[in-house]
Amino acid sequence: MTRSARRTRRTRRMLQVAGAGAAALLALSACSSSDSDSGSDSAKTGSSDSSSPKLSGEVTVFAAASLKESFTTLGKEFEKAHPGTKVTFSFGGSDALAASITGGAPADVFASASPKTMKIVTDAGDASGAPATFVRNQLEIATLPGNPHKVSSLKDLTNSDLKVVLCDKAVPCGAAAQKALDASKLKLTPVSYEEDVKAALNKVVLKEADAAVVYKTDVKAAGDKVEGVEFPESADAINDYPIAQLKDSKNAEAAKAFIALVRSADGQKVLTGAGFLKP
The missing domain is CATH 3.40.190.10 (Periplasmic binding protein-like II)
Incomplete structure (x- = not known):
């Protein structure tokens, strides 16, 4: 073998070794990058889960x-x-x-x-x-089932023959009722002021009163135990x-x-x- 041929073979061998080393380094780098991304994703998932603690x-x-x-x-x-x-x-x-x-x-x-x-x-x-x-919430008049006294307006409640109850003026339903009465320039003397809207409604349910000024929601919740009568002045006293x-x-x-x-x-x-x- 001539000196020139030996030199050529040695050069090829060195290039092959260098190529193999570069490939190995690239593979290691790719694995490292993949592991890093995977770890980052895991961290994100973990932090997301921990942000919503279980309630008890x-x-x-x-x-x-x-x-x-x-x-x-x-x-x-x-x-x-x-x-x-x-x-x-x-x-x-x-x-x-x-x-x-x-x-x-x-x-x-x-x-x-x-x-x-x-x-x-x-x-x-x-x-x-x-x-x-x-x-x-908006006010409504609760009357006895069938509305036997034919109540059709807030003014009708001023009839002295009717037993009417209101919420105490200190509670929101009482304050709203007073606001509606003031807007209508009406004066109403109830037979009692009740501590909350359920107590006022219950007077009608038990037939201890003929009517009460309560919320629409309470009339609806009472079902057929009372009858509701809307009145326009309630629009001025929405809570x-x-x-x-x-x-x-x-x-x-x-x-x-x-x-x-x-x-x-x-x-x-x-x-x-x-x-x-x-x-």
């Missing part, structure tokens, strides 16, 4: 009496969607509930029948964040309903989730189905 424990909701039926339904839906949770309600006049909260009663959520009563809580610094209006998480909530994540349900499309469907107006 009790959620205490103070809510206006007129919300009883719809909130009870939403409470059951919430517990079904979040096994391990329990929603406990305290329904009543918004003013009494607000006083309880500012007095230190433990609760996670407050749903009021008026901004005025919610303001009692926010002014005391007991709300966490700004309240949000989630529904509205906004605000909801807020409370500052001293012991189950903040669940409280936020319950409020989210109330304001969601599913929550609004339940509420409008009960007769509430959209915010």
